[in-house]
Amino acid sequence: MSAERKSHAYLDQTRRELSQYAHGLLRENERLRASLAIVESEQRRLERELKQRDEAVNELDRLRGRLAEIEQENAQYAAQYQQIEQQSSNLSNLYVASYQLHTSMDRQEILRTIQEIVINLIGSEEIAIFEGDESGNFTLASSIGVDGSRLRSFTLGEGTIGRRLKSGEVFAEDFPNRDGRLTACVPLKIGDRITGAILVFRLLAHKTSLEPLDHELFELLAVHAATALYSANLHQKSLAGTVPA
Amino acid sequence: MRKKKILLVDDSNTILMMEKFILNNGPYELLTASNGEEAVRRAAEDQPDLILLDVIMPKMGGFEACRLIRGAEATRSIPIIMVTTRGEAANVEAGWANGCTDYVTKPINSVELLAKVRNLLEDRLAEVAQ
Numbered sequence: 067m068s069a070e071r072k073s074h075a076y077l078d079q080t081r082r083e084l085s086q087y088a089h090g091l092l093r094e095n096e097r098l099r100a101s102l103a104i105v106e107s108e109q110r111r112l113e114r115e116l117k118q119r120d121e122a123v124n125e126l127d128r129l130r131g132r133l134a135e136i137e138q139e140n141a142q143y144a145a146q147y148q149q150i151e152q153q154s155s156n157l158s159n160l161y162v163a164s165y166q167l168h169t170s171m172d173r174q175e176i177l178r179t180i181q182e183i184v185i186n187l188i189g190s191e192e193i194a195i196f197e198g199d200e201s202g203n204f205t206l207a208s209s210i211g212v213d214g215s216r217l218r219s220f221t222l223g224e225g226t227i228g229r230r231l232k233s234g235e236v237f238a239e240d241f242p243n244r245d246g247r248l249t250a251c252v253p254l255k256i257g258d259r260i261t262g263a264i265l266v267f268r269l270l271a272h273k274t275s276l277e278p279l280d281h282e283l284f285e286l287l288a289v290h291a292a293t294a295l296y297s298a299n300l301h302q303k304s305l306a307g308t309v310p311a
Numbered sequence: 312m313r314k315k316k317i318l319l320v321d322d323s324n325t326i327l328m329m330e331k332f333i334l335n336n337g338p339y340e341l342l343t344a345s346n347g348e349e350a351v352r353r354a355a356e357d358q359p360d361l362i363l364l365d366v367i368m369p370k371m372g373g374f375e376a377c378r379l380i381r382g383a384e385a386t387r388s389i390p391i392i393m394v395t396t397r398g399e400a401a402n403v404e405a406g407w408a409n410g411c412t413d414y415v416t417k418p419i420n421s422v423e424l425l426a427k428v429r430n431l432l433e434d435r436l437a438e439v440a441q
Contacts, residue, residue, distance in 0.1 A: 148422055155421030158332035166325050182325040189418045191396060270396055272416050 156279045159187050160286055167290045173298040177208040180291050184266055185210075188280050190249065192267035197295065198222065198260060204231075212267055222260065227251060231263050236284045240276045244268060249276070252284045254292035261292050314340040315432050318359040320350040320376070321394065322368045326417070330363060330394075333421045334428065347371025351379045354386045361431055363424075364411070366395045366402070374409040381410035390431040394419065 166179045177195055184193045192211035196204040202222035206214055223232045230237045230251045242249040246268050254262035264287055269276075317339050319330045327343055334341060342357055344350040347364075348371045354362060362380065366373040373393055380386045393406040393414040406414050412431060415424050 151422055151425070155333060158329065158421075159418075162325055162328045162332065166328065169324075179325065182323045185396060186323055186326050186329070186417050186419075189396075270416070272397075273418070 156282070159279060160282060163187060163283060163286055164290045167287075167294040171298050171301040173295065173302055176291070176294045176298050179294075180264060180287065181208065181210050183283065183287065184264065188266065188276075188283055189270045189273040190266045190268060191270065192246070194265040194267075195262065196220070196265070197254075197262040197299075204228075204263060207262070212265075217265070227263070227265065231260060234258070234260060236281070236288060238276055238281060238284060241274070242269060242276075250280075250284060252288050252291075254295065255288055256292050256296055261296060264291065312338075314338050315361065316340045316342060316357060316359040317428070318342045318344060318350065318353055318357065318362045320344045320347070320362065320368070320373070321365040322346055323365070326365065326394070326419070329419060330424075333419070333424055337425070337428070339428075347373060347376030347379075350376045351383075351386075354380050354389060355383060358385070359389060361428060362389055362391045363428075364391055364393055366393055366397070366406075374405055377406070377409040377411050392424075392427060392431070 163183045166183065167176065170176055170179070180195055181193055185191055190211075194209040194212050194214070194217050195207045196219075197207045198204040203219060204222065205219045206217055209217065220228045222228050227248070230248075231253050234253055234255060236250065236252050237248075238250040239248070248265060248267060249269055250264075250266040252264040252266070253260045254264065315338065317334060319327055319334075319341060320343070321327050321330070322345050327345075331341055331343075342353060342359060344353050346368045350362065350364060351371070353359075364373045364377060368376075373395075377391050377393065380389060380391065390412040391410070393411040394417060395402055395406070395414055396417045403414060413427050415427060
């Protein structure tokens with residue numbers, strides 16, 4: 067073979083090889099472009115998912131915040147509900163006390179009711195109830211848990227109790243000593259006139275202090291126990307014929 | 312659903328009225344008795360789901376009534392809450408010894424009483440369901 071033919075054959079061979087190589091490169095390029103498209107698509111999908119996840123995380127954070135708010139609101143409502151229940155109970159106590167005081171015209175029954183109110187609603191089993199006359203002398207009408215002989219009578223404005231009573235105001239020691247000294251002195255009043263007194267000494271062992279409700283009960287007793295006793299006394303006198311019915 | 316029956320036992324009208332006020336808003340049928348004897352009789356007749364029992368009463372006191380209610384087959388599983396003016400340990404011990412389930416002290420705290428009543432009635436419901 068001549069040198070020229072050899073050279074032509076070599077060139078043809080090289081051209082074919084180059085052409086094949088170029089085709090190979092083009093195929094590889096196609097494959098890579100397809101892969102790139104897939105990767106780009108996957109990247110977009112992942113970006114979307116990431117965005118969705120971020121949104122979900124944000125939503126979760128928002129919901130967590132809302133849950134905390136709701137829990138706080140719930141706790142507030144529960145506390146308010148308990149407060150309302152307590153207020154309702156307090157009002158019930160006051161209603162029960164006034165109702166019971168006016169269910170009878172019997173003097174002894176009313177004195178018993180006053181004691182029951184102090185024992186059961188205030189919490190003391192050491193009570194003395196006094197009634198006063200026109201000249202300001204007060205005598206023991208009923209007592210429980212106290213030495214009645216020590217507390218038979220007193221005069222308005224004299225002695226510790228007489229002086230306390232003269233002010234016409236309820237005296238109440240919120241944190242009383244447990245030595246049996248006076249815890250409360252409740253004047254029984256009709257208008258400005260002091261017609262009697264309820265003295266409360268030691269509170270029950272488990273009751274350590276007076277509550278706002280106790281003060282309200284004392285104020286209620288000051289008026290309602292006074293009128294109940296006054297009416298019962300009048301009723302008793304009318305029955306006895308000493309006053310017109 | 313049947314209302315739960317609660318037997319209130321106290322010789323004081325003030326306390327009975329107070330307890331009625333506290334429990335009236337709940338789904339309860341309230342029965343009353345004014346002494347221990349009546350409480351034992353009504354417990355057997357009416358089969359209440361719960362009894363609130365005062366300690367000091369005429370005819371028969373709360374401790375004795377509690378013991379008799381516990382001793383009778385028909386009433387032995389009824390929960391009993393003793394209502395007492397005395398919260399001292401000895402008094403509370405006497406309540407447990409006579410078979411009470413729980414106790415509250417006077418003056419009655421409505422929130423405390425309601426919580427105890429609800430708890431005991433739920434426990435009883437669970438017992439009956441088992």
